Amino acid sequence: MTAPDPRLSINQATIKHADLATALRVTAEAGVQAIGLWREPVNEVGLDEAARMLADSGLRFTTHCRGGFFTLPVGPEREAALDDNRRAIEETATLAAAGAEGSTAVLVLVAGGLPPGSRDLIGARERVRDAVGALAPEAEAAGVTLAIEPLHPMYASDRAVVSTLGQALDIAADFDPEVVGAAVDTFHIWWDPQVLDQIARAGREGRIATYQVCDWKTPLAADVLLSRHYTGEGVIDFGSLTRAVVATGYDRDIEVEIFNADVWADAPDRVVRHTAETFASAVSPHLP
Amino acid sequence: MTAPDPRLSINQATIKHADLATALRVTAEAGVQAIGLWREPVNEVGLDEAARMLADSGLRFTTHCRGGFFTLPVGPEREAALDDNRRAIEETATLAAAGAEGSTAVLVLVAGGLPPGSRDLIGARERVRDAVGALAPEAEAAGVTLAIEPLHPMYASDRAVVSTLGQALDIAADFDPEVVGAAVDTFHIWWDPQVLDQIARAGREGRIATYQVCDWKTPLAADVLLSRHYTGEGVIDFGSLTRAVVATGYDRDIEVEIFNADVWADAPDRVVRHTAETFASAVSPHLP
Numbered sequence: 165m166t167a168p169d170p171r172l173s174i175n176q177a178t179i180k181h182a183d184l185a186t187a188l189r190v191t192a193e194a195g196v197q198a199i200g201l202w203r204e205p206v207n208e209v210g211l212d213e214a215a216r217m218l219a220d221s222g223l224r225f226t227t228h229c230r231g232g233f234f235t236l237p238v239g240p241e242r243e244a245a246l247d248d249n250r251r252a253i254e255e256t257a258t259l260a261a262a263g264a265e266g267s268t269a270v271l272v273l274v275a276g277g278l279p280p281g282s283r284d285l286i287g288a289r290e291r292v293r294d295a296v297g298a299l300a301p302e303a304e305a306a307g308v309t310l311a312i313e314p315l316h317p318m319y320a321s322d323r324a325v326v327s328t329l330g331q332a333l334d335i336a337a338d339f340d341p342e343v344v345g346a347a348v349d350t351f352h353i354w355w356d357p358q359v360l361d362q363i364a365r366a367g368r369e370g371r372i373a374t375y376q377v378c379d380w381k382t383p384l385a386a387d388v389l390l391s392r393h394y395t396g397e398g399v400i401d402f403g404s405l406t407r408a409v410v411a412t413g414y415d416r417d418i419e420v421e422i423f424n425a426d427v428w429a430d431a432p433d434r435v436v437r438h439t440a441e442t443f444a445s446a447v448s449p450h451l452p
Numbered sequence: 453m454t455a456p457d458p459r460l461s462i463n464q465a466t467i468k469h470a471d472l473a474t475a476l477r478v479t480a481e482a483g484v485q486a487i488g489l490w491r492e493p494v495n496e497v498g499l500d501e502a503a504r505m506l507a508d509s510g511l512r513f514t515t516h517c518r519g520g521f522f523t524l525p526v527g528p529e530r531e532a533a534l535d536d537n538r539r540a541i542e543e544t545a546t547l548a549a550a551g552a553e554g555s556t557a558v559l560v561l562v563a564g565g566l567p568p569g570s571r572d573l574i575g576a577r578e579r580v581r582d583a584v585g586a587l588a589p590e591a592e593a594a595g596v597t598l599a600i601e602p603l604h605p606m607y608a609s610d611r612a613v614v615s616t617l618g619q620a621l622d623i624a625a626d627f628d629p630e631v632v633g634a635a636v637d638t639f640h641i642w643w644d645p646q647v648l649d650q651i652a653r654a655g656r657e658g659r660i661a662t663y664q665v666c667d668w669k670t671p672l673a674a675d676v677l678l679s680r681h682y683t684g685e686g687v688i689d690f691g692s693l694t695r696a697v698v699a700t701g702y703d704r705d706i707e708v709e710i711f712n713a714d715v716w717a718d719a720p721d722r723v724v725r726h727t728a729e730t731f732a733s734a735v736s737p738h739l740p
Contacts, residue, residue: 283689289645318606320643321687322670331645355608357577357619382610386674399609401571 168440169448173198173226175376175421176205178439179432184209188221190433194440198224198266198417200374201259203252211255215262225263226417227311227347227374228256232273234295235288235325242291249273249299257306268416269308270373272347274315277322288325293335296344304343311373312336313347316355318388329353329362336371345373348409349421351380351392354400360408367412375409376419377402377447385425392422394438396446406450418447456728457736461486461514463664463709464493466727467720472497476509478721482728486512486554486705488662489547491540499543503550513551514705515599515635515662516544520561522583523576523613530583537561537587545594556704557596558661560635562603565610576613581623584632592631599661600624601635604643606676617641617650624659633661636697637709639668639680642688648696655700663697664707665690665735673713680710682726684734694738706735 174191176182176199182190184205191199199221206214206228218225231252236242252271260269275292278285296310303310312332315324326332332346346366353359366372379398384391395402420439427435462479464470464487470478472493479487487509494502494516506513519540524530540559548557563580566573584598591598600620603612614620620634634654641647654660667686672679683690708727715723 278687283687285643285689286692316606317604317643318672318676321668327643328645334645355573355605355615357616357622380609384606384676388606388672388676399566399571401573404574 166444168194168196169444169451170197171417171451172196172440172443173200173224173417173419174436174439175200175227175229175419176202177229178420178422178427179435180423180428182432184214184217186432188217188223190436192221192223194433194436196223196436196440197264198226200227200229200419200421201225202229203255206255206259211258215258218259219262222264224265224417225259225267226419227268227270227272228252228259230272230274231310233276234273234292235276236279237291246295246298249295250302253299253303253306253308256308260308268374269306270311271303271308272311272313272374274313275324275326277319277325285320285325292326293338296335296339300339300343304340309342309373310344311347312344313349314352316352328356328358329366330358333362333366333369333371337369341370345371347374347376348372349376350400350402350405351378354380354405360404363405363408364412367409367414372409372412372414374419375414376421377443378420378422390423390425392424394422394427394442395420396442402446403450406447410450410452454732456482456484457732457739458485459705459739460484460728460731461488461512461705461707462724462727463488463515463517463707464490465517466708466710466715467723468716470720472502472505474720476505476511478724480509480511482721482724484724484728486514488515488517488707488709489513490517491543494543494547499546503546506547507550510552512553512705513547513555514707515556515558515560516540516547518560518562519598521564522561522580523564524567525579534583534586537583538590541587541591541594541596544596548596556662557594558599559591559596560599560601560662562601563612563614565607565613573608573613580614581626584623584627588627588631592628597630597661598632599635600632601637602640604640616644616646617654618646621650621654621657621659625657629658633659635662635664636660637664638688638690638693639666642668642693648692651693651696652700655697655702660697660700660702662707663702664709665731666708666710678711678713680712682710682715682730683708684730690734691738694735698738698740
């Protein structure tokens with residue numbers, strides 16, 4: 165097998181059931197150079213130990229997943245969520261410093277859905293903007309970029325009231341691009357008639373904090389959260405989307421993030437190898 | 453029980469397992485004044501007989517469902533699909549003429565998904581525009597309005613490459629508003645950050661061919677096609693959407709269209725009554 169694309173990063177959710185040590189080991193052993201981590205497995209071993217393990221792995225660190233869940237109304241629960249995001253900002257800075265050269269301090273934010281019993285989508289979106297405003301100074305001080313991730317509109321009620329890249333950029337527009345950007349994830353935005361224009365805009369505005377790829381295929385999984393597939397196994401045109409991202413000058417790592425019960429049931433080393441192979445055939449041809 | 457809202461129309465899909473005779477009877481017996489029909493049950497009895505039955509029912513006819521499926525590449529299958537749409541245009545005109553005063557000749561169009569093996573979303577969308585152009589003269593001659601229906605982006609690959617109201621209006625813009633408009637269906641567009649602006653635009657441009665309502669709730673059904681609910685049972689804010697439609701001057705009937713296995717398993721007369729009750733509480737308060 166040839167070496168994996170040097171820009172490929174494995175998002176840890178793709179090998180969800182691997183603990184941090186396993187995730188780092190199988191990623192490095194496959195010849196992949198970068199990894200995006202999730203908070204739970206990092207906190208399972210503790211931040212300092214996680215940072216040491218990451219440094220020992222020699223891998224670049226690409227994103228920390230994830231913060232957000234900003235739609236709660238004012239009150240102690242909202243404050244607790246913001247405090248949790250402050251810890252996530254610290255974790256992101258620490259891990260980015262521990263990763264190999266070329267690591268990026270990017271914290272992915274999922275907006276959150278409608279609070280229970282609420283139908284006020286517009287109000288929920290305003291609270292997302294308010295929360296980003298509350299966290300931006302701390303992110304800036306820590307050298308961390310907050311990446312607002314639009315999620316597919318099928319998650320608008322229960323996961324993320326930010327549904328399009330344009331909407332994420334509208335929120336980010338109030339802030340320094342070094343501090344607040346957007347996550348460009350093919351699964352969430354491939355369907356958007358404005359997607360190519362909005363990727364170009366994100367580039368012009370310096371907002372592409374991370375580019376993430378995986379594929380879309382129907383029928384959707386019964387749990388629609390788990391409908392993400394290896395690149396090339398579905399209908400997403402990685403050519404046009406990747407070329408649009410490349411055209412903005414984005415030259416950093418590209419994460420593969422797959423939530424899929426079959427993938428999770430497979431052995432982590434096999435998953436990483438298959439991720440590298442499918443990335444090489446579906447995405448790499450469109451990179452410079 | 454009080455009389456149903458005079459603007460309520462029952463879309464026949466809400467009582468999917470009722471044949472045409474039953475659908476007309478339970479709708480009229482509940483005191484509902486209008487109905488939207490589907491092609492299959494109409495063609496089961498034949499168009500002339502269906503028109504007679506509709507006339508006898510005293511109901512207004514609001515829409516015919518449905519045409520479309522326009523994304524096939526050039527070839528005999530595409531021609532067959534266009535011919536089928538020509539028959540649907542005729543059916544629509546005939547049924548609208550048979551319905552009570554105030555009936556509307558509106559044919560709802562679902563764009564169609566990506567052809568098997570294709571990832572060319574942009575090309576598929578162009579073929580939708582081409583097909584509308586091919587059918588528009590015949591719709592105009594028949595006095596029928598083609599209503600392009602944007603479907604929720606979760607159906608973008610397998611059902612409809614037209615995903616937003618703005619996109620439907622962009623396609624419609626090439627044509628006379630009497631001939632090509634859009635279907636405004638709450639389930640499909642409630643999540644869209646541009647929805648209120650695009651409803652206002654649809655009104656300005658004279659393009660609201662039909663307003664359809666039902667609710668969104670999670671978890672989505674395992675078959676995501678069947679995730680539509682009675683108004684008020686989910687998270688859609690019928691206040692803001694209905695007021696936006698009313699503000700455009702739209703004063704015609706409003707259809708309830710529910711695809712839901714539990715609703716379909718219920719007795720049609722009970723479903724129509726419950727539809728009327730939930731419409732009265734969730735939608736009627738926002739009508740003039």
